[in-house]
Amino acid sequence: MNAWQNLAGCAEVDPEIFFPERWDGASAAEAKSVCASCPVRFECLTDALQRMERHGIWGGLTEQERRKVTRLPHRCGHCRGPVLAAADRYCSQGCRLAATRRRRTASPAA
Known part of the structure; x- marks a missing residue:
């Protein structure tokens, strides 16, 4: 486990909602x-993409949506x-903040 x-x-949620026997709009929305x-949505999605997970919802995306990504x-x-x-430059708010800190650290003081 990561x-x-x-x-x-x-x-703390029943995993069945992420792997229903039949997909419908309500189960995916839940x-x-x-x-x-x-x-940790980004970490979850990245993990699923790296493992080429084929079933269920991971990081908020279905298998079909992950294929598009x-x-x-x-x-x-x-x-x-x-x-x-x-339209986004960064995948998450954490990366946006880290990049901003990196730029500030790299910039010479005025």
Whole structure:
């Protein structure tokens, strides 16, 4: 088990909602709502993409949505992970803050 998994929003939720026998809009929406507020959503999605997970919802995305992400050429400006929205430069708020800190540290004092 990865350390980030202990922080996952789904840790205390019935895993069946992420792996239903039949997909419908309600079951996917319930699982995605858990992922939407999860503090380790990016880590979960990255892990699923690296393992080429084929079943269930991981990081808020279905298998079909994860396949689309792997075809996107857009990568995070900090960690090089996949960026879900083409308009974003970073994959997460954490990467955005880390990149800002890095720029401030690298910039000579005025």
